[in-house]
Amino acid sequence: MILTVTLNTALDITYRVPTLRPHASHRVTEVTERPGGKGLNVARVLAALGHEVTVTGFAGGVTGEVVREGLGGVRGVADALVPVAGTTRRTVAVVDERTGDTTQLNEPGPAVAPTEWDAFQDVYADLLAGASAVALCGSLPPGVPVGAYAGLVRTARAAGVPVLLDTSGEPLRRGVAARPDLIKPNAEELAELTGSHEPLRATQAARRRGARSVVASLGAEGLLAVTPEGRWRAAPHARVRGNPTGAGDSAVAGLLSGLVENLPWPDRLARAVALSAAAVPAPVAGEFDRAAYEELLGRGVAVTAESDAA
């Protein structure tokens, strides 16, 4: 089983409006909602690839109930979310039908009490016993200590479970110092972590800060991987048009999937790039276009070794 952790799960709401105009009143023409948060999106992609996945993190209140109901309908995903007294946050994505652009509003999340955080850590430690890998994903809700991911990385390492960390800011900085097996920052997160805007230099700096391997996601330029086994760049041959929301979560799923199958790095990266690009035509995070994925995996991704000269 692969474990994904989403401490700040969300009910992702999408509103379509004819045109978004600040300070005006809008009739929403279409409302959709689904379970959200990075780790839940990663889990859906892993399940679609045929992996058994367990999700944990926090869920509470009426939105937490809706999230859990929604998860109940996803085959291959087991719900091990821990209850909280507070209410799971909503995120609202407002899609302008004229331009296709999205404006995002993210609630901060429930205040997590120290006893709830303790209860989660116990559940997490128990779940690790059956896990082949774990992914720690996304932002921290209020009340969870900023060093939370560092502690969760250490627990996973002590249990001998490979751990991937996908977060940003201070939680990423502290988590990296606890020596996770893999981080997957985007260019902005990597620059914030290391102070360098030059991707290869920044990726190497992130390894020196503690990450065993770093796979940086560089948007249309694909992935840059710096690992103890070597360095690679991986990118699709052609750009894919659509909505990039969820491409990062799909890449994480591809890396985890390749990891538990012990694929060589170039194959892991090809899978991650193919999944990431196949997420772009899909309307929502956590989904991908299977035909596009299989075509990309066949011959649509270039993986090239990077020289040591940098």
Add this chain to the structure above:
Amino acid sequence: MILTVTLNTALDITYRVPTLRPHASHRVTEVTERPGGKGLNVARVLAALGHEVTVTGFAGGVTGEVVREGLGGVRGVADALVPVAGTTRRTVAVVDERTGDTTQLNEPGPAVAPTEWDAFQDVYADLLAGASAVALCGSLPPGVPVGAYAGLVRTARAAGVPVLLDTSGEPLRRGVAARPDLIKPNAEELAELTGSHEPLRATQAARRRGARSVVASLGAEGLLAVTPEGRWRAAPHARVRGNPTGAGDSAVAGLLSGLVENLPWPDRLARAVALSAAAVPAPVAGEFDRAAYEELLGRGVAVTAESDAA
């Protein structure tokens, strides 16, 4: 008991963001939510004035539960909402902390089935038996026939209960033809109904279409009333600064309150203007500043008879 009808109740959510920028991602700094929909706001103001109020309309799904829980905490307001299988809509007001401006996103509401609409009409007829007045407020959810308010006006008239209608567009046009005792359109609704942008002419035209009395709310210019007993203009002596959301609902509450107390028209209008102006400094619809209200009522509102010459 005063009855208010809100067919399209709402969970009103307010988000504060530092600055709203279309196509950007925002962390919401503060989230508040409360029961909403015009008739619920009117009911809260009436209850604060000491009236016994019953609210009806539809509520369903998890948001409907939250609305009913919120109403349970309001003293003087009895909940007679009718369950629906669909989910009560949300409205999201995004407040830009820099400018104070609000961007409004309104979900359409649940699809109401014919059997649910029938069930509501039975409940409504029963409630009218104990009502001294009824207010029909706001938009119609999908599935409710566009002539719904016309039918509800006729039922109230047959029961001998004075009926106030506060809606817009085609439901207003049809409702007016059923001869309600009072309508309270704003300038835009009045122009849409009558085709005239000249308030006195439009107000008279609205009476010819069937409304016994018309009280038009003209923003900072106050109220213009055309009734069988005479014509008046009523406005505060000084402008009040703040958030005009809910001022119209407070005016409706003032008019209903004056109606059931059989106040002369100038006193009803003074109460409506004072409540409306006292709603402006309040942060949310359905609330008003009591000290401001009492001061305005004392000597802050000018009510002048309008000549017949128009």
